[in-house]
Amino acid sequence: MTQHATAPSSASPSPAYADGPxxxxxxxGTNARFALETAPGQTGLIEVLPCADYPTLADALRAYLGSPKVLAAGVGALRHAALAIANPITGDLVRMTNHHWEFSIAALRRECGFETLEVVNDFTALARALPHLAASQKQQIGGGVARAQTPLGLVGAGTGLGVSGLIPSDDGWTALLSEGGHVTFSPANETEVAILQFAWRQYEHVSAERLLSGDGIELIYRALAHYTGRVAQELDAPEISRRALAGECALCDQAIDAFCGMLGTVAGNLAVTLGAQGGIYIGGGIVPRLGERFARSSFRSRFEQKGRFVNYLAQVPTFVITAEYPAFLGVSAILAEKLGS
Incomplete structure (x- = not known):
């Protein structure tokens, strides 16, 4: 799949970068998204390439730079780049958790001829984007008003489960380098205990990500079928979601609601852990596609279900990120800081 889009710009565009785009x-884990930023806030020539179509990240990057749209734009050599990737960044060597790509950051920089190559965790980048989201790029689901100068939390389900947060400081924000998606899953009711017991048959450690992801939706669906004595069909996560949204399958709908409830518990845990009175943001590829089904799910009630802290959490707003490419806002800010512009 290839998509092209240009970010909204102001009436008076910013001057182009002197050292080029x-x-x-x-x-x-599924798609690689590329874009060129020609000036502050001016991002375009966006393309989405399936990771499975390319042996390496460098191959995908070359395919993007050699695409007809980019070639037609007459883009010359690029000096600076920033990549957000669904993986912990602990040194020069990056091995993706949910895909087979691995690379040396230094070698990739040399191979592509970049002077600057920043590589950061994808949810660190997405967290850095949160203060830059316009009102039209997020949808509030319950809660009160965000408190200024308080932490923000971020959780998002897709190929995996990303977790991060932003801590305010006098001169900006600090993004947390979190791998919170791999905390041990904690059930909140008897049905979830049964789902966990089903998952234990296959996995010694059942993390939150194991259930709050695309593969997790499929696991929840099979577990609920076993728990209720129904026959599970061979359905992938998109088809389970489609049937649930279309009202075609009660078991699929129960799987989606269980997923939303579990996500509510994880988001509530993050809120009390960080003291995130600035709000909890929901990203990733799954929730935005659920639309109003998510808004009327058990997510928000489970978010607030913390006993003596229910009143505290009732005031914390939760937002679904609806921006199409929010991570670009974050990597742009990180690269601008690196370059001092």
């Missing part, structure tokens, strides 16, 4: 990328 900057390459921005958001690398997930």
């Amino acid at each position: 900057r390459l921005l990328a958001d690398i997930g």
Whole structure:
């Protein structure tokens, strides 16, 4: 799949970067998204390439730079780039958790001829984007008004489960380098205990990500079928979601609601852990596609279900990120800081 889009711009565009366009990328376990930023806030020539179509990240990057749209734009050599990737960044060597790509950051920089190559965790980048989201790029689901100068939390389900947060400081924000999606899953009711017991048959450790992801929706569906004595069909996560949204399958709908409830518990845990009175943001590829089904799910009630802290959490707003490419805002900010512009 290839998509092209240009970010909204102001009536008075910012001057173009003197040292040329900057390459921005958001690398997930399923898709690699690329864009060129020609000036502050001016991002375009966005393309989405399936990771499975390319042996390496460098191959996908070359395919993007050699695409007809980019070639037609007459883009010359690129000096600066920033990549957000669905993986912990602990050194020069990056091995993706949910895909087979691996690479040396230094070697990739040399191979592509970049002077600057910043590589950060994708949810660190998405967290850095949160203060830049316009009202039209997020949808509030319950809660009160966000309190200024308080932490923000971020959780998002897609190929995996990403978790991060933003901590305010006098001169900006600090993004947390979190791998909170791999905390041990904690059930909140008897049905979830049964789902966990089903998952234990296959996995020694059942993390939150194991259930709050695309594969997790499929696991929840099979577990609920076993628990209720029904026959599970061979359905992938998109088809389970489609049937649930279309009202075609009660078991699929129960799986989606269980997923939303579990996500509510994880989001509530993050809120009390961070003291995130600035709000909890929901990203990732799954929830935005659920639309109003998510808004009327058990997510918000489970978010607030914390006993003596229910009143505290009732005031914390939760937002679904609806921006199409929010991570680009974050990597742009990170690269601008690196370059001092």
